Amino acid sequence: MLRQPLTSALTTARRALLPSLIAAAWATPALSADLLTITRDALDNNAALGSAEAVTESTRAARDAEQGNLLPQINAQGNVAHSEQFERQSRQGAAGMPGAGAQDDSVNSTSLTLEATQALFDALNSREVTKAERQIDQQLYQLAATEQEVLINVASAYFEILRAHEILEARRAQERAIGRQLEQAKEQFDVGLIAITEVEEAQARFDQSRAERIAGQSDLQVSFEALERLTGKRYSDVEALGDDMPIQVPTPDDRQHWVDLAVENNPQVLASQAGVEVSQSNVDIARANRLPTVSAFASYNYDDNDADGVDGYNSEGQVGVQFSLPLYTGGTTTSTIRQNTFLLESSQYDFEDQRREAVQQVRSRYTQVSNNVSTVDARRQAIVSNQSALDATRAGYEVGTRNIVDVLDAEQNLYNAMADYASARYDYVINLLTLRQQAGVLDVDALEEVNGWLSADSVSFTLPEENADSVTRIGERPTRDS
Numbered sequence: 001m002l003r004q005p006l007t008s009a010l011t012t013a014r015r016a017l018l019p020s021l022i023a024a025a026w027a028t029p030a031l032s033a034d035l036l037t038i039t040r041d042a043l044d045n046n047a048a049l050g051s052a053e054a055v056t057e058s059t060r061a062a063r064d065a066e067q068g069n070l071l072p073q074i075n076a077q078g079n080v081a082h083s084e085q086f087e088r089q090s091r092q093g094a095a096g097m098p099g100a101g102a103q104d105d106s107v108n109s110t111s112l113t114l115e116a117t118q119a120l121f122d123a124l125n126s127r128e129v130t131k132a133e134r135q136i137d138q139q140l141y142q143l144a145a146t147e148q149e150v151l152i153n154v155a156s157a158y159f160e161i162l163r164a165h166e167i168l169e170a171r172r173a174q175e176r177a178i179g180r181q182l183e184q185a186k187e188q189f190d191v192g193l194i195a196i197t198e199v200e201e202a203q204a205r206f207d208q209s210r211a212e213r214i215a216g217q218s219d220l221q222v223s224f225e226a227l228e229r230l231t232g233k234r235y236s237d238v239e240a241l242g243d244d245m246p247i248q249v250p251t252p253d254d255r256q257h258w259v260d261l262a263v264e265n266n267p268q269v270l271a272s273q274a275g276v277e278v279s280q281s282n283v284d285i286a287r288a289n290r291l292p293t294v295s296a297f298a299s300y301n302y303d304d305n306d307a308d309g310v311d312g313y314n315s316e317g318q319v320g321v322q323f324s325l326p327l328y329t330g331g332t333t334t335s336t337i338r339q340n341t342f343l344l345e346s347s348q349y350d351f352e353d354q355r356r357e358a359v360q361q362v363r364s365r366y367t368q369v370s371n372n373v374s375t376v377d378a379r380r381q382a383i384v385s386n387q388s389a390l391d392a393t394r395a396g397y398e399v400g401t402r403n404i405v406d407v408l409d410a411e412q413n414l415y416n417a418m419a420d421y422a423s424a425r426y427d428y429v430i431n432l433l434t435l436r437q438q439a440g441v442l443d444v445d446a447l448e449e450v451n452g453w454l455s456a457d458s459v460s461f462t463l464p465e466e467n468a469d470s471v472t473r474i475g476e477r478p479t480r481d482s
Contacts, residue, residue: 032237032458035158036451038227039444042154043147045232052146059139063132069125077113082106109305110313117297120321123288131281138278141271148267152437154230155447159426161223162241165459166422168216174415175209178408182206185404198404205408224461235461242455247376247428250435255366258439262362263355265440272347272354279347282340289333292325358438365435372428379421386414429453 033041043049085105119125182202188194228234250258263269297320304313326333393410396402429450436442 033235034239034451034454035155036444036448038158038231038235038238039151039154039447041231041233042150043444046150046230047232049146049150052143056136056139056143059132059136063129063136066125066129066132070119070122070129072116072118074114074116076115079109079111081109083109105307107305107307109303109307111304112300112302114300115297116299117295119293119295121292121294123291124285124293127281127284127288131278131285134274134277134281138271138274141267141274145267145271148437148440148442150230151442151444151447152433154227155433155450156430157223157227157230158238159241159429161220161227161238162459163423163426164216164220164223165240167419168213168220170415170418170422171209171213171216173418174411175206175213177411177415178202178206178209181404181407181411194404201405202408205412209412221461237458237460239454240457240459241425241429242453245425245429245453247373247425249370249373250366250432255363258362258366258435259359261439261441262358266358266438267440269351269355269358269440272351276344276347276351279340279344283337283344286333286336286340289326289329289336292323294321294323296321361438362435365431365438368431369428369435372424372431376421376424376428379417379424382417383414383421386410386417390414 083106085107087105182199182205185194185199185202189196189199224235227238297318299318301316302313303315390407390410390413393402393406397404397407433442433446433450436446
């Protein structure tokens with residue numbers, strides 16, 4: 001059974017605080033936080049989640065409106081009036097002579113009508129209420145899907161920051177290493193030990209490494225901005241992922257278990273299934289147009305006026321039962337039933353498509369997580385291997401069996417291996433959480449567990465300024481007197 005949405009208790013508070021949250025978003029200073037803190041910020045401030053909660057409350061209100069049609073309906077109508085009537089007429093006198101007559105009337109009147117009805121049998125409105133109930137179920141699943149989408153988006157944005165940071169660190173180290181190699185090449189060129197082509201090759205590699213480092217800085221800044229959009233807050237630092245994080249296959253290690261979880265708990269699948277029930281309700285509503293309606297009614301009329309100088313009033317009361325049955329509607333009811341039957345069939349296909357997609361996504365993510373476990377280990381070993389290869393290449397360069405291109409290639413391979421290892425770790429974390437999302441079991445507790453993998457180290461939004469005295473600037477080339 002899908003658990004209730006995580007933030008339903010905060011809906012009313014968020015609606016009251018929304019204007020102030022929007023106003024304060026731009027004035028909030030940068031904060032330092034971990035994954036759990038940022039997740040809670042997102043659940044409190046995420047705009048998409050707030051919108052989904054408002055739609056849910058609107059759906060509940062629509063249900064209440066439909067229920068009202070089955071409750072007693074009481075209407076009152078009153079009227080108090082004063083009228084003046086002036087009459088002028090000519091008529092013949094008794095001797096045949098013309099005469100004149102006049103009559104003025106002034107009338108005060110009061111009337112009151114009370115009417116009350118109560119549905120005794122109304123299949124149409126009853127089925128409208130049933131449809132509204134099913135729409136609430138559907139919207140609750142949509143809300144749960146939005147909550148899980150917010151959770152995975154926050155986690156992905158958080159770990160994309162850490163990924164960008166580690167890749168940037170690898171690019172900085174690469175730039176420094178190639179910079180040192182360039183300086184060495186310049187010195188060797190100055191004393192005539194190497195040709196200018198080797199210096200040019202080192203310069204080209206340095207320029208490329210510098211460009212990659214600048215791109216890495218941009219990626220880190222963009223990653224921080226993406227996190228701010230999800231939470232409405234700025235963060236100066238986020239905690240880094242520890243080196244001792246567990247890398248293991250999903251628990252339980254059974255793909256079919258995760259598939260079964262998705263079929264039972266994936267909120268998109270459940271929302272699509274509820275959509276089938278809503279479509280079925282539309283068919284039932286269309287068929288209800290052929291059924292009779294029966295209602296009890298009562299009315300009371302009161303009327304009082306002083307016309308013709310008569311005192312007193314008239315009153316009338318009535319109670320009874322009224323019955324209505326549509327006999328022929330020009331084929332409209334039959335056509336509406338057929339229309340909604342086809343829409344029901346369409347919703348059934350949509351549900352099956354959503355179910356298949358969820359199964360496919362879970363299978364794919366399970367496979368990816370399982371492969372990530374091996375990939376992380378392979379990437380870690382690749383760093384060791386490339387470091388050994390670089391050491392051997394440098395030794396060969398010192399004795400003249402390798403050239404500078406070989407050294408630069410080995411250095412680039414090492415730092416690429418470092419960047420690939422960082423990416424593999426974050427691919428594992430994100431895919432693991434996405435697997436839980438597709439299975440419908442991603443919640444704050446799952447993120448709290450991952451939050452325990454973080455270390456005391458932090459990644460800062462503020463980037464160090466580029467060194468103005470960098471080893472060799474673009475366009476500078478060494479020269480040597482011949």
